[in-house]
Amino acid sequence: MTALSPHLRQATPVVAVRGEGVHLYGEDGRRYLDFTAGIGVTSTGHCHPRVVEAAREQVGTLVHGQYTTVMHRPLRRLVDRLGEVLPAGLDSLFFTNSGSEAVEAALRLARQATGRPNVLVCHGGFHGRTVAAASMTTSGVRFRSGFAPLMSGVVVTPFPTAFRYGWDEETATRFALRELDYTLQTISSPADTAAIVVEPVLGEGGYVPASRAFLEGLRERADRHGFLLVLDEVQTGVGRTGRFWGHDHFGVRPDILVTAKGLASGFPLSAIAAPEELMGKAWPGSQGGTYGANAVACAAACATLDVVRDEKLTGNAEAMGERLRRGLEAVAARTPGIGDVRGLGLMLASEFVHEDGSPDPETAARVQRAAVDEGLLLLLCGAWNQVVRMMPALVIGEAEVDEGLRAWAKAVVAGTSPG
Numbered sequence: 001m002t003a004l005s006p007h008l009r010q011a012t013p014v015v016a017v018r019g020e021g022v023h024l025y026g027e028d029g030r031r032y033l034d035f036t037a038g039i040g041v042t043s044t045g046h047c048h049p050r051v052v053e054a055a056r057e058q059v060g061t062l063v064h065g066q067y068t069t070v071m072h073r074p075l076r077r078l079v080d081r082l083g084e085v086l087p088a089g090l091d092s093l094f095f096t097n098s099g100s101e102a103v104e105a106a107l108r109l110a111r112q113a114t115g116r117p118n119v120l121v122c123h124g125g126f127h128g129r130t131v132a133a134a135s136m137t138t139s140g141v142r143f144r145s146g147f148a149p150l151m152s153g154v155v156v157t158p159f160p161t162a163f164r165y166g167w168d169e170e171t172a173t174r175f176a177l178r179e180l181d182y183t184l185q186t187i188s189s190p191a192d193t194a195a196i197v198v199e200p201v202l203g204e205g206g207y208v209p210a211s212r213a214f215l216e217g218l219r220e221r222a223d224r225h226g227f228l229l230v231l232d233e234v235q236t237g238v239g240r241t242g243r244f245w246g247h248d249h250f251g252v253r254p255d256i257l258v259t260a261k262g263l264a265s266g267f268p269l270s271a272i273a274a275p276e277e278l279m280g281k282a283w284p285g286s287q288g289g290t291y292g293a294n295a296v297a298c299a300a301a302c303a304t305l306d307v308v309r310d311e312k313l314t315g316n317a318e319a320m321g322e323r324l325r326r327g328l329e330a331v332a333a334r335t336p337g338i339g340d341v342r343g344l345g346l347m348l349a350s351e352f353v354h355e356d357g358s359p360d361p362e363t364a365a366r367v368q369r370a371a372v373d374e375g376l377l378l379l380l381c382g383a384w385n386q387v388v389r390m391m392p393a394l395v396i397g398e399a400e401v402d403e404g405l406r407a408w409a410k411a412v413v414a415g416t417s418p419g
Contacts, residue, residue: 012372019046022393034377035390040235043262044307045393051265054303058296067293074298081305092279095271095293099234099260100128102270106256110195110228113281118188120196122159124205139205155188160214163340177217190225200246203235206382207349215252228255238262242318242345265304267297313394321345327405349389359386367415374407
């Protein structure tokens, strides 16, 4: 008999048969509160009626019109809709399927546009699993080990992870920028540096937000040295952090923006956005792909953007994120093993540590498993998988936040109790 790869292990034992809003329903007949959202994908909740209707209607008329062969109206509509939410000046788009592909498209554009070979990435960042994207990923060895040699030309520089360093944010930021300058002086000359690629909030790296001063420092150095600032908004975009884009918290403009995940509420779709002049520097034939900008995915993305706007989901993410964070901090205050609660909007995490402050992945795993018993689905992240993260759909309400917090409190007690 055939089977899935033994390494495709599910984070929970749930066999889902139906989803609605922030809930999944298992074959066991139980309803689960889903605080994973398909790793941040089902931004408007499971099976939002408007997204379902848009996809259903599109399936009945045109499933796929390959967009370097023919044009289709869902793609035109999506380009217009994204123009309403993208940062000013980022007026040219290229679409593909996944975050990894979009990151690689951004890398290719940066190298071709600047004529420079190297790319800087921040320690703890996650940018994908394909070879180039994995070469740029430093959130854990599991994403990049066992298929060396990786792509050359990647240089790693610190991210201001204040909790890991044991510093305050200002000190961590000052250190990260000082080390970036040292990196540009010792490893990758500015003349060899095409771009720096960074997440506004580290995702797989532990849900660590950047700081305004850090991103402002990156912007200033990019402008001074002539390289590009690429913001990987795959997980932080489309309202997840309580702003439409994660970088909106910090007031910094990217040269290239990467988006995916929540863009189409579960349909595979990603994109990069850049100024037309910059996008025009891509080499002929360098952008394409069979399934990018699939008509059904584009229709779902248009509906997603409409729902986010009409239902004011970005503001809801901010309000519900504040409510969720207060509850997480209350649990942490009475749990010595939780060393930090952090994140932005509905992208929040609790880090588990031993008494000496070292990572405690065993307790994090026990708590995550105990949460399933309480009907709450969660995921781990961080270099040691010592961080439990929460990213419910943006449609979540107060009652569901409170339900999740009650389940979380019980799971933490169960996972941290002796024996």
